[in-house]
Amino acid sequence: MAQFSKMPQIPRKDELLSKAFQRARKIKKIIDKHDRINSIREYEQNKISTVSTVISVTIDNILLKTPKIDTLDPFHKHMVELVIDADQFKKSLAALKWAARFNTGICHKYRRRLKGTPLKSLAPVRKECYGRVSSILKQVKKDFIFLEDSRNILKKLPNLKNLPTIVLAGYPNVGKSSLLKCLTGAEPQVQPYPFTTKKILLGYIDEKIQVIDTPGLLDRPLEQKNKIEMQAMLALKYRANLILYLIDPTETCGYCVEQQKSLYKDIRSSFEETQILLCETKYDLQPRKKTPKKSLTKDTPYFLSSKTNEGIDPLKKRLLRSIDWKTYSFKPISFKSPPGNK
Ligand SMILES: Nc1nc2c(ncn2[C@@H]2O[C@H](COP(=O)(O)OP(=O)(O)OP(=O)(O)O)[C@@H](O)[C@H]2O)c(=O)[nH]1
Numbered sequence: 624m625a626q627f628s629k630m631p632q633i634p635r636k637d638e639l640l641s642k643a644f645q646r647a648r649k650i651k652k653i654i655d656k657h658d659r660i661n662s663i664r665e666y667e668q669n670k671i672s673t674v675s676t677v678i679s680v681t682i683d684n685i686l687l688k689t690p691k692i693d694t695l696d697p698f699h700k701h702m703v704e705l706v707i708d709a710d711q712f713k714k715s716l717a718a719l720k721w722a723a724r725f726n727t728g729i730c731h732k733y734r735r736r737l738k739g740t741p742l743k744s745l746a747p748v749r750k751e752c753y754g755r756v757s758s759i760l761k762q763v764k765k766d767f768i769f770l771e772d773s774r775n776i777l778k779k780l781p782n783l784k785n786l787p788t789i790v791l792a793g794y795p796n797v798g799k800s801s802l803l804k805c806l807t808g809a810e811p812q813v814q815p816y817p818f819t820t821k822k823i824l825l826g827y828i829d830e831k832i833q834v835i836d837t838p839g840l841l842d843r844p845l846e847q848k849n850k851i852e853m854q855a856m857l858a859l860k861y862r863a864n865l866i867l868y869l870i871d872p873t874e875t876c877g878y879c880v881e882q883q884k885s886l887y888k889d890i891r892s893s894f895e896e897t898q899i900l901l902c903e904t905k906y907d908l909q910p911r912k913k914t915p916k917k918s919l920t921k922d923t924p925y926f927l928s929s930k931t932n933e934g935i936d937p938l939k940k941r942l943l944r945s946i947d948w949k950t951y952s953f954k955p956i957s958f959k960s961p962p963g964n965k
């Protein structure tokens with residue numbers, strides 16, 4: 624997701640500490656022969672300042688470049704909540720903020736303490752400060768790890784464009800990803816088993832239409848849908864200007880037509896406002912008869928084959944012709960008999 628791709632890599636707490644201590648080690652020890660104690664004092668104070676600065680700059684940069692989940696648009700916000708523990712994410716950011724502030728305060732205190740410290744105790748006092756800094760970061764060790772793990776998940780979320788958008792939906796294994804490939808040239812993973820697609824994938828028709836391929840849905844209530852299916856539901860709810868509902872009449876997907884029709888009915892009633900086109904997939908596997916092919920439902924479908932490309936170009940042309948650039952959506956696409964792709 625674009626918003627999270629700018630989030631900087633989150634170091635482990637030990638990485639951050641060694642970076643800070645290493646930077647401090649590089650400070651040159653310049654001793655003024657006439658004022659030995661003060662020059663050493665200044666040297667130790669500089670070391671503390673450097674450690675404090677490295678830690679607070681690193682953490683401030685993380686806080687600045689991490690998007691606020693609550694200000695994301697509803698689709699992205701829900702997607703984030705689906706893939707990571709958003710509450711923990713906020714708590715971990717707050718913990719880092721606390722650590723940075725506390726750390727600055729401690730370092731400030733020790734720098735002042737050095738002012739009244741005798742020569743032989745200067746280095747030990749500075750080391751004591753290092754110990755305090757380490758123990759503060761130790762308290763947020765898990766937060767560094769959690770944030771980095773989350774960043775790695777969030778940066779993989781898709782970058783959606785602001786284009787008229789079609790969402791492909793249907794049971795697992797019905798041919799959604801194959802259709803995405805045919806329509807857009809995208810290279811999704813296609814496998815002969817269900818639940819191949821585990822996250823939403825994108826492709827573009829002539830750079831004018833965005834097509835979202837979703838994980839397979841099962842015909843079951845929303846509360847029972849798993850996190851992978853929920854990504855498909857979010858795409859349908861928030862991003863679909865048009866839904867292509869795919870039915871596999873050959874049942875080679877492993878699900879019977881009745882189940883697929885029942886999900887179709889569900890999707891129609893859940894997304895009443897959205898235009899839905901029915902597509903029957905794997906047309907190459909269907910027995911050819913001389914009489915026009917009969918539809919499985921009362922709605923007239925497009926008959927498509929991603930293997931032989933039958934029906935793909937007419938569908939593409941129809942979609943491109945139907946773009947309504949005023950609303951960034953699609954004009955109503957009506958089917959006139961006889962059913963087919965002409
Ligand atoms: N013969 C034939 N096979 C197809 C066609 N479309 C897809 N398939 C096959 O059906 C299987 C599933 O295809 P996918 O495109 O991965 O299906 P999917 O709906 O994306 O599946 P999930 O991601 O698991 O939900 C693969 O073995 C494809 O090769 C088609 O038009 N004709």
Ligand SMILES: [Mg+2]
Nearest residue numbers: 799800819820
């Ligand atoms: Mg797929």
